[in-house]
Amino acid sequence: MKWLMKYVIYGLPFVTLLAGELLAETEIDRAQVYVPLLALFPFLYLLQGLLVALYGGSLLVAVVMTSISYFVALFLFLNQSSWGYILIYLIITLVVGAIFEYKHRHH
Numbered sequence: 016m017k018w019l020m021k022y023v024i025y026g027l028p029f030v031t032l033l034a035g036e037l038l039a040e041t042e043i044d045r046a047q048v049y050v051p052l053l054a055l056f057p058f059l060y061l062l063q064g065l066l067v068a069l070y071g072g073s074l075l076v077a078v079v080m081t082s083i084s085y086f087v088a089l090f091l092f093l094n095q096s097s098w099g100y101i102l103i104y105l106i107i108t109l110v111v112g113a114i115f116e117y118k119h120r121h122h
Contacts, residue, residue, distance in 0.1 A: 024066045027062070
């Protein structure tokens with residue numbers, strides 16, 4: 016049972032994403048499916064952490080699987096201009112973080 020729970024823990028975000036995509040293919044508006052689905056991912060992280068603590072497994076693998084599922088859900092939901100804004104934000108954040116880290120190390 017314990018070895019099976021590891022795979023259940025790791026597959027939980029993919030099952031959630033698959034269920035969301037199947038619901039989105041119905042006549043329901045995609046936003047009505049993906050917004051709550053994306054809001055569930057922090058709880059999936061918490062649930063996976065609890066299950067890893069109880070049944071064992073690698074928390075790193077669980078987090079990587081959930082992060083991949085989260086970005087796939089974002090990719091399926093958001094349009095290209097939204098991804099442009101996200102990438103610009105990430106670049107600015109990385110540059111500002113690198114500047115502060117550089118200043119911190121040299122003082």
